[in-house]
Amino acid sequence: MPVRKPLKSVSRRPVQVPVPQALRAARRALDQQTARVTELEGRIRELTARREPAANAPVHVALTDTAIYWRRRPLR
Numbered sequence: 001m002p003v004r005k006p007l008k009s010v011s012r013r014p015v016q017v018p019v020p021q022a023l024r025a026a027r028r029a030l031d032q033q034t035a036r037v038t039e040l041e042g043r044i045r046e047l048t049a050r051r052e053p054a055a056n057a058p059v060h061v062a063l064t065d066t067a068i069y070w071r072r073r074p075l076r
Helices: 021-050
Strands: 060-063 068-071
Touching: none
Parallel strands: none
Antiparallel strands: 060 068
8 A cells, every 4th residue: 555645734724715695695685584583582572671670580482493473481
């Protein structure tokens, strides 16, 4: 078997790699979803604060692939 030579050390300079179109689209979609989640969390907080003070306990928001649930205790 031929003996392998050790690899040359690679320069530590960061290389700017072009981001493919698909990745850019995915990132944009994720940003939109994040914005929507933030918006919904704000709305939930707003609606919770509007109720009587006794019920104003922390609200846990759980995101699933189908719906957004919110309740007093976190979903198990």
